Amino acid sequence: MAVTYRFDNQQYAFQSGSYMLEKEIRRTHGPVLVVEDDPSMMIALRDILISAGYIVRTAANGQAALDVMAEERPSLILSDISMPVMDGIQLFGAVRKQPGGIGIPFIFLTARGTREDIVAGKSMGVDDYIAKPITSHELLAAVQSRLQRADEMMLVQLKSAYMASLRALANAIEARDPYTRDHVDRVNAYAQAMARELDWDEERREALEFGAILHDIGKIDVYESILQKTEPLKEDEWKVMRKHPVRGAKMIEDIPYLAPAIPMILYHHERWDGKGYPEGLAGEKIPEEARLLAVVDAFDAMTSHRPYRAAIDLDTAYELVIQEAGKQFDPRMVEVFKRCWERNELQTIANRNPNQS
Ligand SMILES: [Fe+2]
Structure with missing residues (x-):
């Protein structure tokens, strides 16, 4: 409007107000964080995302991912499950415990047939999996839809926070x-x-x-x-x-x-x-x-x-x-x-x- x-x-x-907020949310998008210990897989994922216009950070295991996150909040995490030092399931748990970590979309990359990984993840509340091998189309569609959903949730939260402060201000004047x-x-x-x-x-x-x-x-x-x-x-x-x-x-x-x-x-x-x-x-x-x-x-x-x-x-x-x-x-x-x-x-x-x- x-x-x-x-x-x-x-x-x-x-x-409109919502349009301006959506724009602001998009402007503040952090990078996509790819966590993968297999170097050739990591390069493939990174290149697909970069060619679609995303800014990408990479980490070779869960601990390295947490180090990257300490510098910059990612807008989405794409993580392998089995990795040395700290695996994907442990990383997921650590991210969700961080302040604000609950709002970061988290997608697991799994090799087909690793059922026990999926069962372990589900018990922790993980509900997002993409099975390898993965096409670039599948990857981009998954990333885009998760980011969009996260933006929508952020918009609803921001709007209600704004309205609450406006009401408080108006009531204080009244x-x-x-x-x-x-x-x-x-x-x-x-x-x-x-x-x-x-x-x-x-x-x-x-x-x-x-x-x-x-x-x-x-x-x-x-x-x-x-x-x-x-x-x-x-x-x-x-x-x-x-x-x-x-x-x-x-x-x-x-x-x-x-x-x-x-x-x-x-x-x-x-x-x-x-x-x-x-x-x-x-x-x-x-x-x-x-x-x-x-x-x-x-x-x-x-x-x-x-x-x-x-x-x-x-x-x-x-x-x-x-x-x-x-x-x-x-x-x-x-x-x-x-x-x-x-x-x-x-x-x-x-x-x-x-x-x-
Ligand atoms: Fe008036």
């Missing part, structure tokens, strides 16, 4: 305003309901999740005295408050993985009629994701207790959203919001809100 947005009078385009507890999680839940109704694909919904979680991240600069104020804000306080979209966008602009959230962070306070901030964009000039987020952000704010007022009940808040179609909100987004409401999806999410009326 290529997304474009305008910021500081420049046009930006970026790929925590200063006790009335907005769980705000980002509800905003995300409402937003995802609308995105499903709009039939957005998975990548777009992932970007929306970043946006929902990070939309107010720029409030890190807003004093608690302003966030927690019970009277209406003075003009100079509004000035500070209105800076949070630009501040938030600047905070993450150098993190390629999060770039898809920028249009939402930047434009979630724009209005369909052009009376919003920071740029006063109107209508379809406002990115679609930001138009969606504006609706659910406002709905959650209305239905939560705030320092300066009590929560508005759900039905009243719903009516207020409907009334703002074509004024504050994109009429099409309000239509989508209405369809989700009629299916009771939004009420179900709202009823989990502890600060609701």
